[in-house]
Amino acid sequence: xxxxxxxxxxxxxxxxxxxxxxxxxxxxxxxxxxxxxxxxxxxxxxxxxxxxxxxxxxxxxxxxxxxxxxxxxxxxxxxxxxxxxxxxxxxxxxxxxxxxxxxxxxxxxxxxxxxxxxxxxxxxxxxxxxxxxxxxxxxxxxxxxxxxxxxxxxxxxxxxxxxxxxxxxxxxxxxxxxxxxxxxxxxxxxxxxxxxxxxxxxxxxxxxxxxxxxxxxxxxxxxxxxxxxxxxxxxxxxxxxxxxxxxxxxxxxxxxxxxxxxxxxxxxxxxxxxxxxxxxxxxxxxxxx
Amino acid sequence: xxxxxxxxxxxxxxxxxxxxxxxxxxxxxxxxxxxxxxxxxxxxxxxxxxxxxxxxxxxxxxxxxxxxxxxxxxxxxxxxxxxxxxxxxxxxxxxxxxxxxxxxxxxxxxxxxxxxxxxxxxxxxxxxxxxxxxxxxxxxxxxxxxxxxxxxxxxxxxxxxxxxxxxxxxxxxxxxxxxxxxxxxxxxxxxxxxxxxxxxxxxxxxxxxxxxxxxxxxxxxxxxxxxxxxxxxxxxxxxxxxxxxxxxxxxxxxxxxxxxxxxxxxxxxxxxxxxxxxxxxxxxxxxxxxxxxxxxxxxxxxxxxxxxxxxxxxxxxxxxxxxxxxxxxxxxxxxxxxxxxxxxxxxxxxxxxxxxxxxxxxx
Numbered sequence: 001x002x003x004x005x006x007x008x009x010x011x012x013x014x015x016x017x018x019x020x021x022x023x024x025x026x027x028x029x030x031x032x033x034x035x036x037x038x039x040x041x042x043x044x045x046x047x048x049x050x051x052x053x054x055x056x057x058x059x060x061x062x063x064x065x066x067x068x069x070x071x072x073x074x075x076x077x078x079x080x081x082x083x084x085x086x087x088x089x090x091x092x093x094x095x096x097x098x099x100x101x102x103x104x105x106x107x108x109x110x111x112x113x114x115x116x117x118x119x120x121x122x123x124x125x126x127x128x129x130x131x132x133x134x135x136x137x138x139x140x141x142x143x144x145x146x147x148x149x150x151x152x153x154x155x156x157x158x159x160x161x162x163x164x165x166x167x168x169x170x171x172x173x174x175x176x177x178x179x180x181x182x183x184x185x186x187x188x189x190x191x192x193x194x195x196x197x198x199x200x201x202x203x204x205x206x207x208x209x210x211x212x213x214x215x216x217x218x219x220x221x222x223x224x225x226x227x228x229x230x231x232x233x234x235x236x237x238x239x240x241x242x243x244x245x246x247x248x249x250x251x252x253x254x255x256x257x258x259x260x261x262x263x264x265x266x267x268x269x270x271x272x273x274x275x276x277x278x279x280x281x282x283x284x285x286x287x288x289x
Numbered sequence: 290x291x292x293x294x295x296x297x298x299x300x301x302x303x304x305x306x307x308x309x310x311x312x313x314x315x316x317x318x319x320x321x322x323x324x325x326x327x328x329x330x331x332x333x334x335x336x337x338x339x340x341x342x343x344x345x346x347x348x349x350x351x352x353x354x355x356x357x358x359x360x361x362x363x364x365x366x367x368x369x370x371x372x373x374x375x376x377x378x379x380x381x382x383x384x385x386x387x388x389x390x391x392x393x394x395x396x397x398x399x400x401x402x403x404x405x406x407x408x409x410x411x412x413x414x415x416x417x418x419x420x421x422x423x424x425x426x427x428x429x430x431x432x433x434x435x436x437x438x439x440x441x442x443x444x445x446x447x448x449x450x451x452x453x454x455x456x457x458x459x460x461x462x463x464x465x466x467x468x469x470x471x472x473x474x475x476x477x478x479x480x481x482x483x484x485x486x487x488x489x490x491x492x493x494x495x496x497x498x499x500x501x502x503x504x505x506x507x508x509x510x511x512x513x514x515x516x517x518x519x520x521x522x523x524x525x526x527x528x529x530x531x532x533x534x535x536x537x538x539x540x541x542x543x544x545x546x547x548x549x550x551x552x553x554x555x556x557x558x559x560x561x562x563x564x565x566x567x568x569x570x571x572x573x574x575x576x577x578x579x580x581x582x583x584x585x586x587x588x589x590x591x592x593x594x595x596x597x598x599x600x601x602x603x604x605x606x607x608x609x610x611x612x613x614x615x616x617x618x619x620x621x622x623x624x625x626x627x628x629x630x631x632x633x634x635x636x637x638x639x640x641x642x643x644x645x646x647x648x649x650x651x652x
Contacts, residue, residue: 037440077632087635090375090436094581095632101575102624109619110327210444217441254452261441268433277434 008241010129014199016230016237017136018043021191022215023222023229024143025184029075030224031147032180033160033280034082037093039188040212041100042074046192048104051117051203060123064132064193071189072182074100079181083174086284097212105205116204119197130198132190139187144226156180160278163285173285188212217264223275236260296649303641305588312586312634313600316626323622329615337614338607348606350480350491356602357493357558358383358573360500360594362580364507365421365552367589369435371511372544373524378424378439379552380577381446382417384570386553388450389416391560391568392458394471405474406561410499413557414550420446421549425542435545443577450570468568477561494562496554500598503551504591520544552577582631601627 022039029036049070054063074096081092108115123131147153159166159176167173195211196203214236221235222228239256267275321331342352362379369376376382390413397405424438451466458468477496481489511517522530523540531537556573560566583601587594604627608620 035436081632081636085636085639087639090377091581091585091635092632094377094578095628095635098578098582098631099625099628102621102628106619106621106625109621213440213444216437220437252452252456254448257448258445261444264441265427265433265438268437269427269431 008238011241012234012238013129013133014237015240016234017133017199018191018195018211019215019218019236020140020230020233021136021187021194022212023218023233024140024226025187025191026216026219027184027222027224027226027229028143028147028156028180028187029184030180030219030278030281031157031160032177033163033278033283034079034177034181035089035093035282036075036078036181036184037090037212037216038074038078038096038100039184039215040208040210041093041097042071042185042188043192043195043208043212043215044100044104044206045070045074046189047196047203047207048107048192049189050193051119051196052107052111054197055117055120058121060119060121060197063119063197064123064190067193067197068186068189071185071187071192073185074189075181075185078185079178083177083181086286089282100208101206104203108203108205116202118202119200122198122201130194132194132198136190136194140226140230147226152179157278160280163280163283167285167287177285188215191215214260217260220264220275220277221260221267223267224277232263296645299648300645303645304638305590305593308637308641309586309588309593309597309634311637312630315633316629319629320622320626323625324615324618327618329618334611334615334618338603338611341610342603342607346486346488347491348610350487350493351610352599352602352606353480353493353497354491354558354562354602355606356598356600357497357500358555358576359580359583359598359601360504361551361555362577363583363587363594363598364503364580364591365417365548365577366581366584367587367591367594368507368551369421369544369548370584370589371524372520372540373527374425374428374541374544374548375436376421376424376439376545376548377436377581378421378442378549378577379555379580380575381439381443382420382549382552383555383573383577384446384450385420386413386415386417386550387556387560387568387573388453388468389413389553390557391468391471394475394561395469395567398472398474400472400474402474402476405472406477409471409475409561410554410557413553415553417553418546418550421552422542422546425545428545429538429541447570454568454570465569465571467565467570470566471560475561476563476566477557479563490563492563494558496558496562499554499557501595504595507591516540516543552580555580579627582627585634586630 022043026036026039046067050063050067053066054060078092078096081087082089105115108117147157155171156176159173163173218232218236219229221232239259243253243256324331324334342348362383365376365379365382390409393412394409420442424435424442427433427438428435454468455466459466477494479491480487480493481491511521519535519540522535523537527537555576559572560568583597584594587597604623608623612620
């Protein structure tokens with residue numbers, strides 16, 4: 001029984017890509033104070049849109065782009081509901097997840113007559129792995145730089161920490177929040193596109209299978225930082241990769257499945273270091289006067 | 290009528306009447322457009338749905354059967370809401386409670402009806418209550434936000450229940466993992482046996498009456514008891530509640546436990562009611578999450594929740610039946626409509642709130 005092989009490493013990376021992109025998406029959204037549990041539905045929508053467009057155009061690149069666009073579309077609804085109309089962030093997220101589950105299943109049946117659609121072409125591999133993996137790594141480097149070293153990134157994060165202060169220096173809280181939520185939709189949508197087109201080579205109903213929530217868990221375990229999120233997503237990706245490869249004596253698969261959620265609770269109760277969410281998480285901006 | 294009570298009336302009508310109706314109408318309109326785009330007449334589609342549900346006592350009974358579980362998961366959300374808590378863990382609480390009630394049902398098989406039936410419900414309540422109390426405790430003791438912990442507890446429950454059923458309760462010959470069947474003493478009688486005008490052999494069962502009784506009891510608990518007052522006070526303003534001598538910590542844990550207990554009884558309709566009589570995890574998925582929509586549509590009021598649950602039962606039962614007549618419209622159309630109801634509702638409620646606030650400012 002060999003756990004630490006090249007093939008396990010590659011499987012870990014493949015598993016980690018959608019999770020880490022969802023985690024980074026959650027991070028962008030929450031850095032502006034908007035909780036986004038619609039990540040799960042966004043991944044699903046991205047996976048579906050990516051599959052359909054890849055098959056319709058024969059271009060997996062267009063498919064991936066469409067997954068990103070679909071993710072942004074879902075995020076836009078979340079932003080309209082929770083930023084413009086100040087609806088509860090969680091409820092809006094729950095609604096979008098229900099919507100994505102229903103609409104992707106419905107359209108799969110209408111368009112193909114079945115609930116599973118195979119992807120007809122994938123991106124050419126570069127050095128043996130999908131180019132989306134390189135893009136994901138680059139996105140993490142860029143995000144780290146963007147959030148901590150650029151003016152706009154600092155403004156995004158300031159919005160999540162103190163909305164009134166951001167508003168008082170003439171920056172639009174609404175614009176910052178829309179930007180954070182839309183970026184999160186693009187990232188999770190990309191994760192969904194990768195999941196269907198590059199990883200599974202098919203779309204099937206409900207295929208996000210909790211990845212959005214594991215992404216959320218990674219974000220928390222990673223203490224709301226890009227590299228922490230990437231590390232946590234890799235750990236959870238590793239535990240997913242193990243589930244498909246080997247059975248470890250005395251550790252049932254189901255306990256590996258629980259791992260991300262158990263760790264998240266442990267982090268939240270302070271058993272594994274303290275994690276502090278952005279101060280304005282879940283709050284609405286109401287201008288005085 | 291003075292201006293204040295007139296404002297209260299306007300608030301009630303707008304928030305509890307107009308807003309849910311607008312959300313439902315918009316969902317039907319969008320559903321209708323989608324159905325039209327598939328080349329089907331939406332009026333024929335929805336009127337067929339109407340006659341399938343209300344055209345016969347059997348239809349009504351099937352609709353009630355589908356509606357009943359939603360009541361319980363919706364109550365889980367809404368009861369916690371009263372104390373200002375956001376329990377979105379009904380899905381996990383439902384699974385843990387469901388397994389607990391099935392276990393009692395197939396273990397204490399010598400007990401007669403109604404003792405075993407009642408014990409099953411108690412076990413379901415306690416299982417869900419345990420699963421709900423843990424996030425409550427973690428919030429009180431360690432400051433962990435219940436939204437995240439209840440989400441995480443959902444997935445822990447799903448894996449745990451799967452593990453237990455597969456490794457301890459299941460007979461490998463069955464193929465699909467499910468528990469043994471519960472004893473006859475645990476069966477929830479069909480409504481046909483109790484109420485003369487329900488046809489015999491329908492699946493709607495006594496759990497629907499349990500739901501109605503629980504709705505009434507919850508109203509009494511919240512409005513007429515000290516505990517209910519303390520729960521509501523905690524929800525309205527935790528700081529002043531604490532100042533008034535209410536132990537917020539214990540009320541938080543208790544509210545989460547009761548809330549989880551409601552969800553824990555959701556699957557009794559399927560397991561104890563007429564049907565397969567065993568716990569089959571895959572049959573219940575999503576009822577916990579949809580309960581969030583039902584609770585909000587019912588405006589967190591037990592009686593409103595009964596109506597909202599019936600609407601969801603109407604859509605689900607209608608979708609199952611209408612497929613025979615319009616096979617080109619997948620029944621997932623109603624899932625889309627349910628999601629649209631929820632998203633439109635939250636937006637319409639905020640618009641109504643803003644409108645009322647503006648009215649108040651004007652005086």
